[in-house]
Amino acid sequence: MSTTQTPDNIAIQKRNWKFGRGSPHRRWWHGGDPGRTAFFNALSSTFPVGEKFFMTAVRHYRDDAPAALRAQIDDFVYQESMHTREHVFFNKQAREAGFDIGPSEDRAARTIAWAKRRPPIMQLAATCALEHFTASLANAVLSDPRHLAGADPEAHRMWRWHAIEEIEHKAVAYDTWLHATRHLPGWRRWLRRSFAMGAATVRFHYVIFANTANLLAQDGLNDFRTWRKLLAYLYGKGGAMRLLVRSAIGYMRPGFHPWQHDDRALVAEALQSLTPPAAAKVPA
Numbered sequence: 001m002s003t004t005q006t007p008d009n010i011a012i013q014k015r016n017w018k019f020g021r022g023s024p025h026r027r028w029w030h031g032g033d034p035g036r037t038a039f040f041n042a043l044s045s046t047f048p049v050g051e052k053f054f055m056t057a058v059r060h061y062r063d064d065a066p067a068a069l070r071a072q073i074d075d076f077v078y079q080e081s082m083h084t085r086e087h088v089f090f091n092k093q094a095r096e097a098g099f100d101i102g103p104s105e106d107r108a109a110r111t112i113a114w115a116k117r118r119p120p121i122m123q124l125a126a127t128c129a130l131e132h133f134t135a136s137l138a139n140a141v142l143s144d145p146r147h148l149a150g151a152d153p154e155a156h157r158m159w160r161w162h163a164i165e166e167i168e169h170k171a172v173a174y175d176t177w178l179h180a181t182r183h184l185p186g187w188r189r190w191l192r193r194s195f196a197m198g199a200a201t202v203r204f205h206y207v208i209f210a211n212t213a214n215l216l217a218q219d220g221l222n223d224f225r226t227w228r229k230l231l232a233y234l235y236g237k238g239g240a241m242r243l244l245v246r247s248a249i250g251y252m253r254p255g256f257h258p259w260q261h262d263d264r265a266l267v268a269e270a271l272q273s274l275t276p277p278a279a280a281k282v283p284a
Contacts, residue, residue: 004178005257006171007264012075013168017277019086019158020093027097031150034221035212035230040159041094042211043137045104047087050130051080053112057127058173060120061180069175076172079165086158099218104211111203124180125196127173129251132197132258133204135170136247138163139263140240142270147240160274167267171258186254194252201248 030036055077062073091101115126141147141163148156181189212230216222234241250256 004171004175005259006072006175007259007262010072010171010259010264011168012072012079012172013165014075014078015161015165015276016082017086017161018089019161019277020089020154023154024096025093025152025155027099029097029152029155030148033150033229034216034219035226036233038212038215038219039208039230039234040155041091041099041101041215042104042208044087044090044094045101045211046108046207048084048091049105049109049112051084051087053115053123054127054131054173055080057120057123058176061124061176065176065179069172069179072169072172073176076169079169083162083165086162090155090158099215103214107207107210111207114203121180122192122196124173124177125193126200128177128193129197129200129248130204131166131170131173132247132251133200133244134166135258136244137240138166138170139261139266140238140243142167142266143263144238146238157274160270164267164270164274167263174258190254197248197251201245 026032028034028037030040058073059077062070065073091105094101115123118126141159148159151159177193181192184192213222216226233239236242
């Protein structure tokens with residue numbers, strides 16, 4: 001039976017932070033670059049439905065979990081609910097800037113509907129894979145300022161806040177998986193999570209890039225020149241999607257655990273430069 005490698009003193013903080021109220025962002029809020037703006041808008045369009053799916057998949061196993069893991073699941077659900085709220089608002093701002101986000105949201109919803117037809121344990125496996133993706137993207141965003149360079153201030157702060165919290169709770173779904181599958185032979189556990197990662201990798205790329213293409217088409221820029229520049233940003237040296245693909249391969253390794261890569265120091269450094277919104281309310 002595998003056991004968790006999550007540090008005993010891991011902190012999953014509850015932050016009720018709001019971003020962008022009263023300060024609408026530009027249509028091309030990411031440094032005036034339509035490709036980068038479309039990619040991040042495409043990513044944001046998937047979060048409300050995706051994070052609700054994650055919360056449901058993990059919460060399904062909460063009552064059977066040990067006390068420490070139950071507490072982490074509760075903190076995970078709180079953070080994801082805040083992310084959902086902020087991305088609903090962020091998507092609203094994208095609409096106000098003139099984008100039709102509906103097709104992107106519908107595409108994400110169809111993929112989640114497909115995942116919901118799987119058994120609960122495979123929904124949890126899919127959640128583990130996608131949480132690994134978000135943690136990998138979060139690490140990239142926090143470790144290299146080039147990923148958000150030029151972004152409007154409130155969008156910049158929102159994405160960094162989201163990244164911080166994705167790292168804080170990056171192992172909760174995986175530890176829930178370890179507990180839920182504790183009676184399975186190791187090879188079956190590995191096979192199921194590897195299959196889920198393969199399926200998640202294909203569907204994630206399809207949804208994100210189809211959404212990006214749709215948003216670029218709305219600007220009349222779904223063309224070779226724009227994509228060449230965007231793909232160089234995403235898959236060039238240090239690119240976020242390049243790192244994501246590498247992390248997906250690492251996830252397939254027997255004995256993998258998210259906290260084998262300890263990036264708490266990166267989170268602590270990021271928090272020092274991210275002041276809470278003036279009206280933030282942090283629960284006791």
